[in-house]
Amino acid sequence: MALGLEASLGDSVLTTKIDAVINWGREYSLWPFVFGTACCAIEFMSAAASQHDISRWGAEVVRFSPRQADLLLVAGTISYKQAPILKQIYEQMPEPKWVVAMGACASSGGIYDNYCTVQGIDTIIPVDVYISGCPSRPEAVLDALMKIQAQIRGESVLNDRHKDFKGILD
């Protein structure tokens, strides 16, 4: 996602250097929005508490306003009733933004293969990293965070992400 001026510079040495600086900044200051609905949210509480301490990765500034967050962490089952809200929250987050589907339910519906559960949030919004587990352990949350950081390192301000995503609510 281009910031402005540099878009007209094209793929030159200037933009690649800007990439390195910007990505370094983004990587270590992820502000998560915890979309916690169920059991996984309790495990996120553990990830944030002293023993696992998510602040070691610079992601402890949990924000409950989508306007102030750049990492959407979907922790828990998403029902069809919840789906429009999740989509709205995602759209309210400013670019750049990343999405983690935490646990089996968010990734695939999990054990709830039935009339009310969305079979994976990637049918609604684009997802960058999936975490397995029912619920996922706090270590897995930290692992996902590192995967997001690695992904950020490889991104460029010139490319828009997920521009042509189409979900069931679009």
Next chain:
Amino acid sequence: MNTTALELIQAAFPEVSCTAAVDAVVLTVQAEQLETTLSRLKNDPELDFGLLLDVTAIDYLEYPVPQPTRFAVVYTLRNWKRNLLVQVRVPVTDPEVGIPSATSLWDSANWGERETYDQYGIHFSGHPDLRRILNHWQFQGHPLRKDYPIEKGQVCYETDSLENEIKARLELKGVDQAVMEDINTEIMFLNLGPSHPVTHGAIRILAALDGETILANVNEIGYLHRGFEKTAENRTYNQVVPLTDRLNYCSALMNNIAYAKAVESWLGIEITEKAKFMRVILAEFFRIQDHLVCLAANLVDMGGLTNYWYLYNEKEASYDLIARLTGARLTSSFTRIGGMYRDFYDGWEDDMEFHLEAIAKGVSDSLKLVQKNRIVHERTQNVCVLSPEAALSFGFTGPCLRASGVPFDLRKDNPYYFYDTFDFTIPLGSKGDIYDRMMVRYEEIFQSIRIIRQAMKRMPQGSVNVKNNRVTLPPKSEVYDNIEGLASHFKLVFEGVKVPTGEWYDSFEAANGELGFHFVSDGSGQPYKCKVRPPCFYIMGAFHEMVEGHMIADAVINLGSINIIGGELDR
């Protein structure tokens, strides 16, 4: 079975046939007699069934035993003073016409009947607000009917505005145009949730505000409705255990125990003494865990973050024991029908004692910060008060009911698993405000520690599973060495535990209150129907009563104090 209860009810209703199922007396009445029967059960001082526990329906479409009608509605009532339980069954000839509503007798009937309407499509005439509660407003059909395919999902494109509901509520509270002009301001409508830090999950609280004061409030739940009951109908009895973990995920093992106890009560098997003591110890340990999370989160909402570290760190440390015992941190799936998954590991007593001491210290440290703290007092005392009468009418059970001063606890009033032999007390509140609800939980932690220590001293030797190849898996040596063992292993895994045909209700004192299971069995290895009576569903039904007239910030901590857990609320 309570024979006096059966005699009492039969004497009171000589013209109705009464039967007994586990602890309950079952009365079958026709829709015309429903109102008189229910009001007599409630208002007759001899009967005094003040607590409407649950409302549900049964769809007999595929039931092997012929029934007079396809649908029947069941009201479950309790006389908490004398430990009497009654289920009133009403056959429904036409679901479109339905049956008369019980909302004029108990406030808890409001949400209970709404759920029955939503899931089964049965109308209740005279209900003030009959609309969907768990499924979204764009949903077509009724999912718990047997002819609704389980996999048929329906997309919701837009959230319900709740505009009519909040306006109706405002009118009911006497806020009309004249008042609005008088207060010289426009009423502000504020949504807390469905995605908001205070909702601890996904609940929508819509408040009409005058300044910061709540004039009217309506709530929407069902955002975490994930089809527990429909899914359970497609699993064997033991396969439902992992689903029960995810009801109240803060005290997962307690749900396992409540579920297994309910199934065993109808199977008529007596689990081993060792298993009973294990269940007592683990249930109380998880009651502590549940209260720790509730108090930690509630105090964070109030701005007391330090308490979160004192309380939550002890919960985190307890995961060492839980994970070593069950193999999982949060969702343990540790019970089986007929016993437990396995015995305690060697040296668990030392670990348990270590954690109990740490918890007692953490809780005492937190209490020092809270108990005499003026800010906490001013924020919580006399705020969001609920009288004992209102609490009973709304179907409260557990710590929230006891905070209102009603000494009802199933561990004392309908003891199971030797609870009558343990020395412990039931803490009671005097006011029914937020402070009482918090303090009751603090004290229950100490009482649970007492129970665990007593149970550890009396822990017997022996097996954790009953020896019954129709219920529990035979030992591996038998499975590998003889054909009978192999056959029963195979049948148990593939077909499940065969439960005799019938209907029954059994309940358990969980961390949030009475957790009940209403089963219908068709004799196969899968439940024909498995309805959960979730304690916090009915507590949430009284939320508007508690917060109206108070400030918006009080609603936030009140929600924390009643401990709403989405998995259990919406199932």
